Amino acid sequence: MGRLGTLVTAVDTRRFVERFAELIEQNADTLTELDAAIGDADHGINMRRGVRAVGERLGEEPTPGAVLKNVATTLISKVGGASGPLYGTAFLRAAAAAGTKESLDDADLLALFAAALEGVRQRGGAQPGDKTMVDAFEPAVEALEAALAQGQGRRAALEAAREAAHAGSDATIDLVARKGRASYLGERARGHRDPGSLSTALLFDAAAETLSENGS
Numbered sequence: 001m002g003r004l005g006t007l008v009t010a011v012d013t014r015r016f017v018e019r020f021a022e023l024i025e026q027n028a029d030t031l032t033e034l035d036a037a038i039g040d041a042d043h044g045i046n047m048r049r050g051v052r053a054v055g056e057r058l059g060e061e062p063t064p065g066a067v068l069k070n071v072a073t074t075l076i077s078k079v080g081g082a083s084g085p086l087y088g089t090a091f092l093r094a095a096a097a098a099g100t101k102e103s104l105d106d107a108d109l110l111a112l113f114a115a116a117l118e119g120v121r122q123r124g125g126a127q128p129g130d131k132t133m134v135d136a137f138e139p140a141v142e143a144l145e146a147a148l149a150q151g152q153g154r155r156a157a158l159e160a161a162r163e164a165a166h167a168g169s170d171a172t173i174d175l176v177a178r179k180g181r182a183s184y185l186g187e188r189a190r191g192h193r194d195p196g197s198l199s200t201a202l203l204f205d206a207a208a209e210t211l212s213e214n215g216s
Helices: 010-038 043-057 064-078 083-098 106-124 134-149 154-174 181-189 195-210
Strands: none
Touching (some): 083 106, 083 195
16 A cells, blocks of 8 residues: 555645535535435535534644544534535544544545445445445545555545546436435436535545645
8 A cells, every 4th residue: 555745634634624615615506406406405505504614613623533523523513404414424434533643644544534435324324326425435435445555645546536436426417316315206316416426526526635735
């Protein structure tokens, strides 16, 4: 597994979260439009509310895990619909995986994203092909793991994860939903992108843009 050029600190983790918040703000209307087609038309609204609350509560947390836990508790308490519990669980599991370490290496990053994915799967009960955020999250984690196992550096590995997340989101367009409100639409859900898969792709955009700096 490749080594990091530098380790990921609490400051880096805050930058990752802040970039995710920026991307959600920029894409909130699109997320809501996507959700209007197959869901409750509130994904962008709820995610925007959540990331704004996160921005207000981020402080000088001493470790990456503490940053992630702050994000988790904020999302769980401030975001409605399915988004809050799912993303809150993802960040909470990631925080647990990061533990109290002051900095994270390649293996730690993989572990926290894998833990986040498992949290989402357990919380929502979704599997690949169900037309949910798992369809973007799982291939991203698999791509990250594969790239690191091949000895690729952090930058290349996170870029591979980003690309896989977007490809997974694209693939949801042709799926018939088997979970969530969209599942009630049957074939009518086909032809529409799952909004949660897009917000997940934005999460990996943020990771590639911030956590890969100074990585090999």
